[in-house]
Amino acid sequence: MASIQLTEDAKRSPLKASWGKTMMWVFLLTDAFTFASFLTAYGMLRIASPTWADPEKVFNSFPFFHGKDLPLVFVGLMTFILIVSSVTMVLAVEEGFKKNRNGAAWYLFLTIIGGLTFLACQAWEWTHLIMNGMTLSSNPYGPPLFGQFFFLITGFHGGHVTSGVIINIIVLINIIFGTYDKKGSYEIVEKIGLYWHFVDLVWVFVFTFFYLV
Amino acid sequence: MAQDSVFKKVWMPLIWLAVITILEFVIAFTVDAKNVKVPIFILMTIAKAYFIIAFFMHMKYEVDLLRKSILYPFLAFIGLLIIILLYEGAKLPG
Numbered sequence: 001m002a003s004i005q006l007t008e009d010a011k012r013s014p015l016k017a018s019w020g021k022t023m024m025w026v027f028l029l030t031d032a033f034t035f036a037s038f039l040t041a042y043g044m045l046r047i048a049s050p051t052w053a054d055p056e057k058v059f060n061s062f063p064f065f066h067g068k069d070l071p072l073v074f075v076g077l078m079t080f081i082l083i084v085s086s087v088t089m090v091l092a093v094e095e096g097f098k099k100n101r102n103g104a105a106w107y108l109f110l111t112i113i114g115g116l117t118f119l120a121c122q123a124w125e126w127t128h129l130i131m132n133g134m135t136l137s138s139n140p141y142g143p144p145l146f147g148q149f150f151f152l153i154t155g156f157h158g159g160h161v162t163s164g165v166i167i168n169i170i171v172l173i174n175i176i177f178g179t180y181d182k183k184g185s186y187e188i189v190e191k192i193g194l195y196w197h198f199v200d201l202v203w204v205f206v207f208t209f210f211y212l213v
Numbered sequence: 214m215a216q217d218s219v220f221k222k223v224w225m226p227l228i229w230l231a232v233i234t235i236l237e238f239v240i241a242f243t244v245d246a247k248n249v250k251v252p253i254f255i256l257m258t259i260a261k262a263y264f265i266i267a268f269f270m271h272m273k274y275e276v277d278l279l280r281k282s283i284l285y286p287f288l289a290f291i292g293l294l295i296i297i298l299l300y301e302g303a304k305l306p307g
Contacts, residue, residue, distance in 0.1 A: 009265070025279065
């Protein structure tokens, strides 16, 4: 099985990739700049700040287990959900290479479910923290800066997941209606796959710098 | 073009990601010293990023030119940012 499928314009390109895919990589590069700026700004102000919140005390709750001290269990679940949705996306891309309409649609559907579950988890976590008094201006766990950066960066990441889910739904509708069979190429699945994996990649860094360090 | 099996492209990276994440949780609860913990976490994060970029995003199977034109600008930019901002951050009055 070919690992990468080359279209006609990709064969002529020095990068051996189609325009669309090259531009998706360039877009991801710029998006990585944005997230890198946010995270290094967070690091800078965290080093400058004399006190900081202890993540094991902030993120210690789980739905339906109120009052129990379960540090980092919920974020572990969220990480697991996002990685699994990344795997189903890889499988959708593989099915796309084989031009298997049902397989690509099924795995893309599972990816959408994973993305929506992740967003629901994040909505629950935000609601829980806001109800505990962690807002943009106040933070019972430590300096308000912690909450500001948390909501900025996880919010920006959540926005990316939301737009990824919307794009996935549009592509899924097109797969079901056979648009890519008429076109003869499922390359769009590979492109949205790149975007989806990028969102997972950002989460790996957010997870380390907010929840672990 | 590399012809790797589905196991190597999908399940092997998934196993690595799961193992590293579990180890991160173990370290988070057992090791207390910050200056030991933080470098380990950063190395593990970079390892996880490698598996996602190389296998899930197929970067390993792209031509060298595409790999370099994406990775080098990013490394230059992020390296500069980390050096400048973290150095300045340590000098800022709390």
